[in-house]
Amino acid sequence: MAQYDVIIIGSGPGGYVCAIRCAQLGLKTAVVEGRDTLGGTCLNVGCIPSKALLHATHQLHEAEHNFAKMGLMAEAPKVDWAKMLSYKDDVIGQNTKGIEFLFKKNKIDWLKGWGSIPEPGKVKVGDEVHEAKHIVIASGSEAAEVPGAEIEVDEKIVVTSTGALALEKIPGSLVVVGGGVIGLELGSVYARLGVDVTVIEFLDAITPGQDAEIAKTFQRILKKQGVKFVLGAAVQKVAVEGGRAKIDYKLRKDDSAHALEADVVLCATGRKPFTEGLGLDKLGVELTQRGQVAVDAHYKTSVSGIYAIGDVIQGPMLAHKAEDEGMALAERLAGQAGHVNYDVIPGVIYTHPEVASVGLTEELCKEQGRTYKVGKFSFMGNGRAKAVFAGEGMVKLLADAETDRILGCHVIGPMAGDLIHEVCVAMEFGAAAEDLARTCHAHPTFSEAMREAALACGDGAIHA
Known part of the structure; x- marks a missing residue:
């Protein structure tokens, strides 16, 4: 019977990040995964493959609609669907093999198979039972049924x-x-x-x-x-x-x-927590009304020594939210003070243009009775965006009317998923819109639109 400090069930973003952090902090760690490859839904049939197809089809769109405008004269490309899927699969393979490499580098054991928890402190994988001081449920989610249909x-x-x-x-x-x-x-x-x-x-x-x-x-x-x-x-x-x-x-x-x-x-x-086969009922692990694993502020379940993170617990079903929880829990298990700031978790939609947001919306500000101000800037006023046919969309920054502290930001436009992190960092430091407005931004960049929105919270944007 193998003994570990930590056994994590599930190798998605929450599970594998938690495992790596545990190993870095000196904990003997194993991860249970029944798929043939590591990475969970995100890397195998979610975030990563969808971004590959989004990228490929965006290049197709550019070739069909914008190449000629730039003087790139050629026949419209033909789509080889089988080859596009092969490209997607290759991207998946590179990423999942990368996680396998990181496991070996950090001396993390991969317990291949589907896991269950027969009793606290024990995880069964196939016919083998392994012992652990701490068990982490990071089994992710699955597609939800259409309600009433x-x-x-x-x-x-x-x-x-x-x-x-x-x-x-x-x-x-x-x-x-x-x-x-x-x-x-x-x-x-x-x-x-x-x-x-x-x-x-x-x-x-x-x-x-x-x-x-x-x-x-x-x-x-x-x-x-x-x-x-x-x-x-x-x-x-x-x-x-x-x-x-x-x-x-x-x-x-x-x-x-x-x-x-x-x-x-x-x-x-939408999606729902995936906990089938873990044996949570017999263990007496408490679930919420929505089928999520109930945890306290430190990710502890109702059963001592068993924890849960990611899509199986409350909160947005986002890979990066799961990663943050995995790191925070690992640090707590190692005797440190792990923490997740749930007020600063960005969300991104990877269409074109991208859509990204963090913090409060106008609707939530009104609901909470907050007095706020709004700074907006259209990408049509951004030189870089116009140069690449990406002038549609805007940056919308919300700040407290009295303190000027940034409350939230919403972006629809080029590279929105990357631009949003400027505001995430600002919010982590309790920055005001004026702090962002007074920060020099390189020209010409998409990020100048963020500064312009911040300026709009004050005396006004320059290029509006």
Whole structure:
């Protein structure tokens, strides 16, 4: 029976980062993973492969729409779908092998197989039982069912994000159920490939929880890119007939019934914690009403010696949130004071343009009764953005009306997912909008738009 300081169940971003940090801090560490490769959903069938396809199809869009404008005269490229998928798989392989290398470098044992917890302090993998002082549940999440709908997923015609990343051929039409991050990113991939894409969303706006002004701007831009939207609609049933899918839905405003047909339907209405087979019921590990593992502020479950992080606990299901929790927990297990600032966790949608946000939205400021000011700057006023046909979008900075302290930021535009971190760092240091406005930014860069938004919180932007 092998003995460890820490055994982590799951090798996704939360699990593998926690493992590496534990090992760095001198803890004998093992990770349980049943997949043939490390990295969890994110690296295998989530974040990384979707970004590969987003990148490939963005290059296609550039070639089709912008090359000639720059004097690059050539025939429009042809899409070799099999080769594009092969490129995606190669990207996955590079990343998962990279995690395997890091495990070896840090002397972390990979316990291959699916794990369960027969009793506190023990983890069973196959026929072997391993002992650990601390057990960390980092088993991630899986695609959630569409609430109240009659849908049978076959991952060929009716797919989740996993199936959408590996379709046998490019479909003629695609219906996306759910107007959130996953649905819009993958819908964007196929729209660029010439697919007729329709998004059906239960609410009256896309990207629930996003700043309302940014969400409206985002939807307008996606419409210009050819994506269609049916909002305020509840999907009732998806049935496969004659090799195609029929989608029945009702509009919430008048309860009227409607139907659509498509070659493929992508169900993207969110994810749910994956804890199947761990034996949590028998252990008495407390769950929330939403099926999440209940933990305290230090990631302890209701059973001594068992912890949980990432998608299985409360909070946004984001890889970087899981990573931060993994590092914080590792430091706590090593006797240090790990901490996660949940007020400064950015969110990014990797379409083109990208959408990124951190902190409070205008809606939350009003809900909390805060007095605030808004600084906005359009990318049309940014020289670098105009030079690369990326002038659509804006930066929106929120600051406290009295103290000028930055409360949040919302960006839709080029490199938004990278630009947002300037504000994240500023918020970590309690910076004011004026601090950002007085920081010299290189010219010409996209980041100048961030400074201009900060200036707009004061006497006004320069290039507006």
